[in-house]
Amino acid sequence: MRQSPLVVVANRLPIDDSVAPDGAFEWRRSPGGLVSALHPLLRHTPATWVGWAGGTGPAPELPDVDGVRMHTVPLSAEDVRDHYEGFANATLWPLYHDAVEQPEYHRRWWEAYQRVNQRFAEAAAQVAEPGGLVWVQDYHLHLVPGLLRELRPDLRIGFFLHVPFPPPELFMQLPRRAELLRGMLGADLVGFQRAQAAHNFAQLATKVLGLPATDRRIGVDGRVVRIGAFPVAIDTAEMSALAARPEVAERAHRLRQDLGRPEQVILSVDRMDYTKGIEQRLKAYRELLANGDIKVRDTVLIQVAVPSRDRVAQYQILRDRVEHQVGRINGEFGRVGEPAIHYLTQPFDRAELVALYRVADVMAVTPLRDGMNLVAKEYVAARVDGTGALLLSEFAGAASELEQAYLVNPHDLDGLKQGLLAALRAGPEDVAARMRAMREHLAHNDIHAWAASYLSALEESGTLVGRRPATR
Ligand code: ADP
Ligand code: F6P
Numbered sequence: 381m382r383q384s385p386l387v388v389v390a391n392r393l394p395i396d397d398s399v400a401p402d403g404a405f406e407w408r409r410s411p412g413g414l415v416s417a418l419h420p421l422l423r424h425t426p427a428t429w430v431g432w433a434g435g436t437g438p439a440p441e442l443p444d445v446d447g448v449r450m451h452t453v454p455l456s457a458e459d460v461r462d463h464y465e466g467f468a469n470a471t472l473w474p475l476y477h478d479a480v481e482q483p484e485y486h487r488r489w490w491e492a493y494q495r496v497n498q499r500f501a502e503a504a505a506q507v508a509e510p511g512g513l514v515w516v517q518d519y520h521l522h523l524v525p526g527l528l529r530e531l532r533p534d535l536r537i538g539f540f541l542h543v544p545f546p547p548p549e550l551f552m553q554l555p556r557r558a559e560l561l562r563g564m565l566g567a568d569l570v571g572f573q574r575a576q577a578a579h580n581f582a583q584l585a586t587k588v589l590g591l592p593a594t595d596r597r598i599g600v601d602g603r604v605v606r607i608g609a610f611p612v613a614i615d616t617a618e619m620s621a622l623a624a625r626p627e628v629a630e631r632a633h634r635l636r637q638d639l640g641r642p643e644q645v646i647l648s649v650d651r652m653d654y655t656k657g658i659e660q661r662l663k664a665y666r667e668l669l670a671n672g673d674i675k676v677r678d679t680v681l682i683q684v685a686v687p688s689r690d691r692v693a694q695y696q697i698l699r700d701r702v703e704h705q706v707g708r709i710n711g712e713f714g715r716v717g718e719p720a721i722h723y724l725t726q727p728f729d730r731a732e733l734v735a736l737y738r739v740a741d742v743m744a745v746t747p748l749r750d751g752m753n754l755v756a757k758e759y760v761a762a763r764v765d766g767t768g769a770l771l772l773s774e775f776a777g778a779a780s781e782l783e784q785a786y787l788v789n790p791h792d793l794d795g796l797k798q799g800l801l802a803a804l805r806a807g808p809e810d811v812a813a814r815m816r817a818m819r820e821h822l823a824h825n826d827i828h829a830w831a832a833s834y835l836s837a838l839e840e841s842g843t844l845v846g847r848r849p850a851t852r
Contacts, residue, residue, distance in 0.1 A: 383509040384428040384449065389500055391464065391520035393431035393442070393450055394419040410434070412651065413612070413754045414517055414542050420615040421831050422448045428507045430500060436460055453503050455496065462492030465692050468520040474694070475550060476519060476543050477655040477749040481694045483553065490556050494523060497563070501527035508535055513838065516567065518542050523559070526566030538838045539567035542612060543751040544777070545577035548584050558588050565600045568841040571834055573751045573777040575609040582607060606841040610834045611781060612752050616826040619761035623734050631731070632738035640718060643678040644804055647740030649733065649755045651688040652725070654698045657746040657773065657790040658685060662705045662721070664796040669713045669720060673801060676713050682722045682736065737762035742803045744771045745778070746790040752777035756785070760818045769803040769811050770818065781821055784814035
């Protein structure tokens with residue numbers, strides 16, 4: 381088995397199997413923030429990515445992607461049901477997002493979570509070079525740092541959580557809370573999107589495990605675990621360069637014509653997820669149409685909602701409700717050839733997505749809770765002409781950085797409507813000044829800066845106490 385100096389361990393590999401329109405089998409980049417952040421970063425780095433290829437049964441042999449080795453972890457149908465759809469996405473996901481849907485607790489799911497985490501830890505242990513660096517990602521794999529430290533004490537281990545980490549009042553619900561915290565503390569550095577999340581984690585380490593903790597350091601088993609906020613970012617320069625390409629500008633121009641040359645285009649791009657506030661946004665839009673604040677002829681809404689986790693009951697229910705709402709709004713307010721909402725559930729390639737960003741006068745990103753939300757950052761980076769208004773939820777991690785966005789509380793329907801109108805009616809100078817400030821921020825705080833700050837903190841972290849020589 382070839383070994384790498386850098387190993388990324390994430391539930392999902394950056395590519396997904398899919399069937400092309402001509403029936404051929406092909407691989408394409410998986411949608412989602414984690415892949416969008418890490419995929420461009422690792423390109424041409426001698427690294428291995430350990431993850432699941434999206435199917436069930438034996439692990440497929442995958443080719444390297446942009447020089448990065450793909451090491452597949454096989455999951456059975458039962459693993460997918462109980463680990464991915466169960467403990468990860470029906471217990472932790474809702475719990476970590478303010479319990480906007482009720483988290484479910486089942487002992488069978490916890491068994492699967494442990495089993496699958498063990499398998500990921502063993503895979504990482506196999507492919508990491510002696511003394512190498514292993515970077516574990518996200519809530520599917522909380523136990524991996526601890527398990528991996530037992531298998532390979534020679535490694536430097538980082539953990540990064542892409543989603544919010546909840547306050548103690550919520551986390552304390554979790555039946556296996558102590559094990560989860562201990563698993564994360566197997567890392568040398570635990571990174572979060574926001575300082576508040578690091579604070580929550582430190583409080584829980586003391587409350588649940590009785591450990592000495594500050595918002596920067598936690599003492600455990602004679603080691604010091606560093607913790608901190610590292611807000612994830614995008615490849616700003618690459619996104620801007622793509623947006624500036626003549627063919628993308630031309631595509632955006634054609635899209636506007638196809639839309640009937642409306643005065644204003646509003647765009648939303650989400651995974652179909654109940655945390656993204658899609659239903660609340662559509663409701664606000666409907667009310668604005670109903671009382672005449674917005675007219676279909678002048679303004680169009682494009683809602684892209686790519687299906688996600690579609691075997692989890694709450695996601696199926698959400699999709700049905702969103703589609704019912706879209707149908708109802710189009711039925712009530714659309715005209716022949718002029719729907720009120722253009723609703724698209726397809727995955728798009730990057731150039732098409734960026735053309736959509738370029739055509740959008742207002743980008744509405746209004747999640748009820750979101751670790752970061754990279755779509756908001758992508759929109760800003762794609763607005764190479766300096767125009768465009770970003771309507772952003774206060775509850776997205778991105779709001780801590782993109783303070784010049786039109787900020788709204790998506791739980792407040794009237795506030796949401798006012799925010800949308802404010803973004804639609806803002807004067808060009810105001811829009812340009814806000815966009816300039818946000819673009820400036822993203823130019824400096826890009827994915828390379830994020831990785832450099834995380835990895836240098838990881839290099840500095842971890843006392844050598846207890847670090848033993850490589851065993852393999
Ligand atoms: P999350 O990680 O919860 O999905 P983010 O906003 O952080 O949310 O990241 C979503 C990522 O998925 C973005 O990079 C976005 O460009 C991508 N994406 C979303 N919808 C689509 C789609 N329909 N086709 C292709 N990529 C998409
Ligand atoms: O950002 C949270 C997250 O779970 C990421 O891990 C992933 O990129 C994205 O959402 C997509 O989710 P899934 O891997 O379940 O399709």
